[in-house]
Amino acid sequence: MSFIPVIISGGSGSRLWPLSRDAHPKPFIELPDGSTLIGRTYARASRLPDVEQILTVTNRDFLFLTLDAYAGEHGVENAKAIHDTFLLEPLGRDTAPAIALATCNIAATHGPDAILLVMPADHLIADEAAFSQAVSKARQLAQTGRIVTFGIVPDHPETGFGYIEAQGNDVLRFVEKPDAATAEAYVASGRYFWNSGMFCFTAATMLDALQRHAPEILAGVTAALEKARHGQQGETETLEIARAEFAATPAISIDYAVMEKADNIACVPVSCGWSDIGSWAAMADLIKPDANGNRLNGETVIEDTTNCFVLSETRLVSLVGVNDLLVVDTPDALLVAHRDKAQDVKSVFNKLRAQGHEAAKLHRTAHRPWGTYTVLEEGDGFKIKRIVVKPGRRLSLQAHHHRSEHWIVVSGTAKVTNGEREILLTTNQSTYIPCGFKHRLENPGILPLVLIEVQSGEYLGEDDIVRFDDVYGRS
Structure with missing residues (x-):
């Protein structure tokens, strides 16, 4: 049986x-x-x-x-x-x-x-x-x-x-x-x-x-x-x-x-x-408390603080003279809540989702079948990303209607389809992909491929992608 x-x-x-x-x-x-x-x-x-x-x-x-x-x-x-x-x-x-x-x-x-x-x-x-x-x-x-x-x-x-x-x-x-x-x-x-x-x-x-x-x-x-x-x-x-x-x-x-x-x-x-790790209070319980009941994960400096939970992914967080707080700091969003209100975080999330806010959908670092991308900076007409492609993985063959892209390899080896050309790039080498060109990025190596992508154009949304071929079934 x-x-x-x-x-x-x-x-x-x-x-x-x-x-x-x-x-x-x-x-x-x-x-x-x-x-x-x-x-x-x-x-x-x-x-x-x-x-x-x-x-x-x-x-x-x-x-x-x-x-x-x-x-x-x-x-x-x-x-x-x-x-x-x-x-x-x-x-x-x-x-x-x-x-x-x-x-x-x-x-x-x-x-x-x-x-x-x-x-x-x-x-x-x-x-x-x-x-x-x-x-x-x-x-x-x-x-x-x-x-x-x-x-x-x-x-x-x-x-x-x-x-x-x-x-x-x-x-x-x-x-x-x-x-x-x-x-x-x-x-x-x-x-x-x-x-x-x-x-x-x-x-x-x-x-x-x-x-x-x-x-x-x-x-x-x-x-x-x-x-x-x-x-x-x-x-x-x-x-x-x-x-x-x-x-x-x-x-x-x-x-x-x-x-x-x-x-x-x-x-x-x-x-x-x-x-069921149903709240930040439950998540806090997974961390051993200090002598004052504080549970800390990430770089922190605290003074005259008791019974607080801090999770910081990238920045230094300092607490002074506070008690019973939940502090969760990510690159694009900060949560500060009283421990007794841990269940009410859901209401904040639901409001963001109703507004169509990006913070309800994506992190600055977004996960894809081939690896991750992190938005480093963006402004009027430009966006800069850090892209990591796992060994043996490749992006879809795609094109964009509204933006051009410049790829600079930081580490690893990139196999690039750029229009009719197929080229190999290594550290400090780059390529420019004009708007409308079919292109694909692939990691043929055994180490992660890291590159910086600079986008320029009138519209830089993630939905400006036309896929012609995709091993992950998204075309």
Whole structure:
């Protein structure tokens, strides 16, 4: 009987703005130890017993970010050969359609008795041994026809999570986020657990539940899978979900669509050092405090300051005579908030998104399948970027209607298509690309290629790109 972990990667992580953005969401932000949430989730899944395949459901735009995060986890400790499969959503439709996609795919490829373990990509678990034991119990329950949810044993009253009321392994009800007094009563009773968003079930059990309680989701997902496009990225199998059919599928969480309606729900309580890193207060807890309760990441100078969190990516941050602050400094945005208002950061992010502000979408450093670019400076009629191309990667063959470009190589070797010419450039060499010329940049070397790009023109937006050929399927 196949056992397949399913990593669900979606959502923007709006409470972790300005580090989390639409184009670089929460699962990919760098933790204080240099790892990522999605990378650690993948590693945790790969270390479970009997795992030969991991299925990831994510947006197609995040395929290469995810592959890079997974590649960082393929080390000596992961000696098992894991077959990676990706279901690539054209747009987000919440967790019920995502889980339905995974269930239908696994039922078709492994049979209805296959067991799925659904894991959100953006959680941390400190005690993997306890988690593995809970997964073993959940697998046993799943084989009896139960949909199993993992209830986190609460160690304090928390108003930011939904709760599960359970008696033994039987779920009595799901409850929404409570107020403080209710949360205290829940924890004192011993019957309530935090709703972790992790699940275990057989494909047949979930298909039956979807047919009973959310048939429109099952129908939409089935239609989207029938027209899906198969692909390959190295050893990784991909399946691009059909846009029109998936867009017509209702957007709803698995809790509302199935879990709160079904009568075969079981709960496995677990205490495993779980956190969903749902706010900057939770992120701060990952850093060891100093004698005054300050948690500092980056260059800082503090004086007469207590219980503050500082994350600074590039600049020196100094705090004097303040308490209980969250300070997050990135090259293009600064967040200062009271610790008690950590959950309200989401409101700032939503306002920026409603305004169409770039700070909700992109960082100064934007990640692409081929590498990164960083906007160093821009003004009227010009923009200067630092571009890094990974070894063996190349940009699309493209042209621009409104700008010309000048490329200067800082380090590495650049293979450049410039109009009808193909040239090699090394350190301190450059080329000029007139407006309208077809061009491509490629790194044929074994070291990263770093260059400076100077753009000149009447319009310098990222959407002024006409792609003629692209190995990443964007043309």
